[in-house]
Amino acid sequence: MAGRNASDNLKIGLIGAGMIAGAHSAAYKNIPGVRLAAVWDADASRAQKIAAQHGAKVCASREELLGNVDVADICLPTPFHLENIRAAAAAGLPVICEKPLGRTLADCDAAIEACTKAKVPLLVGHVVRFFPEYSALRDIIQGGQIGEPAVIHLRRVVCSPGPAGAWYWNFEASGGCVFDTAIHDLDWVLWTLGRPASVYGLGHRDPANTRDYALLTLQWSSGIIAHLQSSWSHDGFATSFEAAGSEGLVEYDMEDAVPLKVAKIGAGAGGGGKVVPESPLAKSPYQAEIEHFIRVIREEEKARITPGEAREAVELALACLEAVADRKVVKLGKSKGSRPKATEKKKVKLGAEHPE
Ligand SMILES: NC(=O)c1ccc[n+]([C@@H]2O[C@H](COP(=O)([O-])OP(=O)(O)OC[C@H]3O[C@@H](n4cnc5c(N)ncnc54)[C@H](O)[C@@H]3O)[C@@H](O)[C@H]2O)c1
Incomplete structure (x- = not known):
């Protein structure tokens, strides 16, 4: 999202309004220039509850939400992450998604591919x-x-x-x-x-x-x-x-x-x-x-967690x-990912990528 800075008002769309969505929505409230703007959940009463706390709009569909926000934040059960990541990426929106990224590696690969193709960040909530x-x-x-x-x-x-x-x-x-x-x-x-x-x-x-x-x-x-x-x-x-x-x-x-x-x-x-x-x-x-x-x-920062x-x-x-x-x-075989080795620049010998 080039050119956006802290003074721009960033509209967040929450997809899923269950337990973890409560923690995400509370966090947005404390960030200047950011506003929870829209909420969508298959259970409209749940969306209504969170939306009411933040003055956000309750959307009748995912498409309605994606058309009204700048960022999609996916807080759905894990098997639904992929289809929602794909929809958000296709709408050109940066994606925040709860962990685990997907229930299968095929889901993870497809999610990463969709965001790479759309050139949008994919930020996965490994909060630890x-x-x-x-x-x-x-x-x-x-x-x-x-x-x-x-x-x-x-x-x-x-x-x-x-x-x-x-x-x-x-x-x-x-x-x-x-x-x-x-x-x-x-x-x-x-x-x-x-x-x-x-x-x-x-x-x-x-x-x-x-x-x-x-x-x-x-x-x-x-x-x-x-x-x-x-x-x-x-x-x-x-x-x-x-x-x-x-x-x-x-x-x-x-x-x-x-x-x-x-x-x-x-x-x-x-x-x-x-x-x-x-x-x-x-x-x-x-x-x-x-x-x-x-x-x-x-x-303003590089992602601490890569897809x-x-x-x-x-x-x-x-x-x-x-x-x-x-x-x-x-x-475990060799990593397919691009994670930097933990041993780089460290004086102790850590786990290291194991030899084949
Ligand atoms: N980072 C953490 O510490 C942490 C903690 C809890 C949960 N999580 C993760 O967050 C995700 C959500 O977990 P949760 O505890 O909030 O679940 P939850 O069951 O409390 O909430 C899920 C919400 O999604 C809605 N929903 C379900 N299927 C839907 C669909 N197909 N389309 C639209 N809405 C749908 C439900 O109505 C519900 O409101 C999971 O992937 C979970 O692993 C992460």
Whole structure:
């Protein structure tokens, strides 16, 4: 979007008005020169709810929305990303799209092709890159502060994302906790260590009882091992990590870092109350992510997440799903994407692209 600057009013069109659309729309409210202008959702009442909070127009169709905005922001269930990316790109609009980019690699390739052909940015919401603790962990590892990294543990456990029958519990649509949730940490390891050589996993899935859980082990040709815990079986939401290297260890637990905890009596599945983490101090990572995307669209910054990287996260998540399904080690081939090697300009030996 050449020539656009911060003083131009940028009209955002929200496609999908569910859970994550709430975080996106809240972020737009805080960005000068940006306005949530239109909302479309197959469920008009959902579109109405978000539109009312922002003085936005409720559109009767995707086409109506695309004709009235400058940027398309896609917050739909994953299988619908591709057709909406294609429509937005064909309308010449920059595209913001939630992660995962697509449910299949074919979808990712088609989405990237559509945006490349239309010469519009495709910005995928791998928000963990905007969590200060995760970018700090990356800096610590890449800066050599714990020496040669050896073993990394990443934990991301959340409650059921919906009742039985919700799209999340349709495995073909969401890919379960490994594809939909662990993909945050998979993107982080790719960003930090580069592409692993192989993955292995075990899991348990019970959609009728809204339970999904997996343990994943990733290995790099350099010897680094990452262990990921992913769950839709817990109460609330928790993340933590630990990284051990030749000269030290770094650890983080969200529960230790949350400055404000609101416990609502009776809201938790265990009857003990649900803890809702909030921070009165820090900028929401969703806010930071959306602000970055707007700066990219205004050509003030280079994208922190390339479409090729979003594709590679999908590729790795699919390999993890295969490993869990077949209880076998899945080897990864060479990257098709254009992600720069994580080892460049770093003094420590990270994962590196493994040899054939
Ligand atoms: N970055 C993150 O932290 C994060 C968190 C949650 C969800 N997500 C991702 O965001 C996407 C949306 O998830 P969500 O939790 O907001 O889902 P959701 O179920 O809360 O909302 C989806 C919305 O899309 C609408 N919809 C469904 N199919 C449609 C269609 N074909 N056309 C038009 N509208 C349709 C539904 O009515 C609903 O309002 C998913 O890809 C998910 O993986 C990302």
